[in-house]
Amino acid sequence: MPKANLFKKVLLILCMVLLPLTLMLMYVSQVSISVVREEIETNSRSRLSFYMQRLDSEFNNFVSSIANLNKDTDIQKFTQMEENATDYTKLKYKLESGKELSSINYGSWEHAYTLYAANSGEMVSTHSSVRYNDYFLQKLQEQRYEQLVWKYDDPQLPHIRPAFVWWVSQPFAPLSAAADANTITEIRVNIRDLAGMLDEFKGESSGVPFLYHAGAPVISPAGSDQREISEIAVRFSGQSGGEAEGTFTARVEGVVYMVSYTTSVALDWALIEYVPLEQILQPITTSRKLMWLFMGLLVTLAVLSAYLLYRNIQVPIRKLYVAAKKLEGGSYAYRLPRNRNDEFGYLFEQFNNMTVQIGDLIDRVYAEKLRSREATLKQLQSQINPHFLYNCLFFIKNMTRLGEKETVMAMAVKLGDFFRYTTHVDQQEATLREEVTLVDNYLSIQQMRMKRLRFEISVPEELMELSIPRLLLQPLVENAVVHGIEPKEGEALIQVRGETLNVNGRPVYVITVEDNGVGMTEEALQALLASLKRSQEAAGNCGLRNVHQRLVLRFSSGSGLSMERSELGGLKVAICWSEL
Incomplete structure (x- = not known):
């Protein structure tokens, strides 16, 4: 038959319809995934920023709460107390200072204030452990502190919990001259409440948040997979590049995670959240599977239609074409089979009658x-x-x-x-x-x-x-x-x-x-x-x-x-x- 026959034209039309449709669906799926992923990344970073601002606000308020501490008369009496003062005087001033420190107790997070008077060598603290004074004096002697900076401190003692610590001397002096200060003030915030905040964060999202700082233990919600968190922290160290916030993907044990992070201005710690990418894209993945199922069904119907078209239209047309070529070549005895009950069956019968008549006419002529x-x-x-x-x-x-x-x-x-x-x-x-x-x-x-x-x-x-x-x-x-x-x-x-x-x-x-x-x-x-x-x-x-x-x-x-x-x-x- 001629090269551009009817069946090939129909197949070409089917391909021209299915191919753009497939490409369009693939493009829509890819764009949808990109848009949804970008939106999820933005929302994740927004949540992280919200909690990080809350955390920074809490710690800044702790620092602000002691801004006027040295102006209090009871605190001044304690800090100016001489070393040779009587025990009664020392006890009196310590009780009055302790009362003042307790009165400025801020917020619901567990924290403690410690005040050290260099002149008398005495200290007063709101810490719940009676043995904390010894630990404080030991750090003071070893000069293991840095002023005006929140630092993570883990005493690794059963009666003293890990906490974030903030120190300041009065008058202010560098680290090497802090021993010459009149007063040293410490704020100690228990990390237990930070873990509670992370639990709250985790309950409101589908990911797992944690606080991370190089060289310090990770702070994470209760029940978290520490091995996953450790792997994500390692990936974060290699991916962040010093940026304050961002998003990247990491593969851990064959699972791809979307990792979002933002950095605390007050603590210089990173709040990181990771969530399985498959979990995020589950609705889109389901939609895409349904889309491909629909495309498969559409292609199957197209193939079935092409087969039925070939069997019921192309094959009879080809038989007519072959019969016409034989008639053109002078074979007037050729007959089409009479095995159809449709329109082509009628055409076959009429073609056979026509060839009989043509043969008789040619014989007479x-x-x-x-x-x-x-x-x-x-x-x-x-x-x-x-x-x-x-x-x-x-x-x-x-x-x-x-x-x-x-x-x-x-x-x-x-x-x-x-x-x-x-x-x-x-x-x-x-x-x-x-x-x-x-x-x-x-x-x-x-x-x-x-x-x-x-x-x-x-x-x-x-x-x-x-x-x-x-x-x-x-x-x-x-x-x-x-x-x-x-x-x-x-x-x-x-x-x-x-x-x-x-x-x-x-x-x-x-x-x-x-x-x-x-x-x-x-x-x-x-x-x-x-x-x-x-x-x-x-x-x-x-x-x-x-x-x-x-x-x-x-x-x-x-x-x-x-x-x-x-x-x-x-x-x-x-x-x-x-x-x-």
Whole structure:
């Protein structure tokens, strides 16, 4: 079938519909994931920022709560107390200072204030452990503190919990000169409340938050997976790059997590939240799976539709196409199967009926054409015979008038042989040998009339047994004599030659009649060639036209009569034919 058939066009249309739809769904899915992921990252960072601002606010309020501590008279009495003061005085001032420290207790988070007087070497604290004073004095002696900075402190003692600690000296002095200060104040905030805040954070989100600082233990909600948190903390150390906030993905034990973080201004710790990416994208993943399921169903329906189209439309159309090609090639006996009950079944039946009718019609037309051709051949032959007879009788009359008895007798014998050959009307075919013999008789008769006439006949022996229509060569020779030789004075020559040509692997037989007569002008020659294609009723050149038509009717296309000027000076007429 033609390359761009109906089925291929339908498949192309299906592909043109499905491909953009698939690409569009893929693009929408990817954009949806990107938009949702970006929105989730933004929301996660917003929550982290909110809790981090809350945390920073709490710690800043702790620092603000002791801003005016040294202006209090009870605190001043304690800090200015001399080392040699009485025990009563020391106890009195410590109780009054402790009462003042307890009065400035801020917020709900567990915290403690500690005040150290350098002059007397005494200290007062709101810490719940009575043994905390010893730990404080030990840190003071070792100078393990940094002023105005919140630091994580883990005593690793059962009675003192880890906490964030903030120190300040009065008057303020660098770390190396802190021992010369009059007063040292400490704020200690228990990390237990930070863990509680993280529990609250965790309850409001789907991720796991924790506080992280390099070189310090991680602060995380209760029940958290410490191994996961440790792995995420390691990834954070390599990904953050010193940025205050951000988001990245990390793979831990085959699970991809989205990690968001923000950094505390007060503590210099990072609040990190991690959540499985699959959990975040679960709604979109479900939608995408449903989308691909829909696409799979759509493709399945498209394939099924293409199959049904191929089976119920393409296959019958192809059968019709094959049948039509066979009909075009002349196979009128080919029939389509009658095994369908649909519209194509009706078309198959009508096609079979049509081929039967066409076959019958062709048989009738062919038979009629054969009868018409036979009648036409007989008509053409009957046109030739009277024409030649008229010429011969006219010659005999002239010879009798001249008293040429021998010539008349010879003419009569030659004429008798001629008519003996031409009167067998039932025999429409003759061998080339018989036709050459007839031409020889004819030219011998003409030679009797014109002593100046010479003729040469040269036909290969292998052509002599070819079968051709009767009286095919004689009109050509007669035309050369009447129209070429007779009008010219002087020596006259007629040559008859035969040869075989090879054209496209097929033998083409050629008989040439050439004379040195008066010839024809180019205009007259073209007019004569044009007259050969006219109907039988056209006037003039009846003999040549009849020869041409008989060749066309009898042999294959390309057969016929041609004319051109001869090198001898007259006309060169050739007939060519090849077998069907």
